[in-house]
Amino acid sequence: MQEQTNISANTIQSNTTVDYGLANNFEVGLNLFFLNLATDLPLRTQNNSTNTTAPAAPLLMANAQKGFSANNWLHFSLGGQTGVNLGDAANTQLAWLTYGTAIFREKNTGGSLHLGMYRGNIAYNGSGNGFLMGGIEFPILKGTFHFVFDIIQGSHANAVFVPGILYYFSERTGFSVGWQKPFPASATEQALVFELSLL
Secondary structure (H helix, E strand, O other): OEEEEEEOOOEEEEEEEEEEEOOOOEEEEEEEEEEEEEOOOOOOEOOEOOOOOOOOEOEEEEEEEEEEEOOOOEEEEEEEEEEEEOOOHHHOOEEEEEEEEEEEEEOOOOEEEEEEEEEEOHHHHOOOOOOEEEEEEEEEEOOOEEEEEEEEOOOOOOOEEEEEEEEEEEOOEEEEEEEEEEOOOOOOOOEEEEEEEEO
16 A cells, blocks of 8 residues: 655645555556645645646546566566546546566665656646656665655656655555655646555
């Protein structure tokens, strides 16, 4: 389970993923993405079904991912998710995202490097383009405090880079705080990002 909350000047956004692990590094689950709450009073949700510069919102999606291991330091994952927006039955849109990632892990330090490619439609990303993504995790105190950096390249609303600090409460529970900045040519707002991961 993963819960990410982004707090910007105008919006509080919730992105929730719940997955169930199956055999052979295969997992399936559900996402509730882009659940937006306006920060001005009165508090209210901000649904989107017509503005193509931003993703349709909120999105209820099914996801699946398959992992592969080449050896103890190189791993690959292929996955995707698809679903529809909620809250406007007259303007329902099909949203989808597919991706592939190579993960390089350094066993002694616990660090990792993620490099990948993705493809999503306008209902998922909003208008614009992009296809590269990546991330690093570098231990400051191994197993406790790690520096993390995620990037999604592009000019659409989801194109961002996020540096942050990840704290592991245990081997299976982590909490991170980061700062979201728009990728050049993206109109995304800057935001404070909180993320809780339970494995």
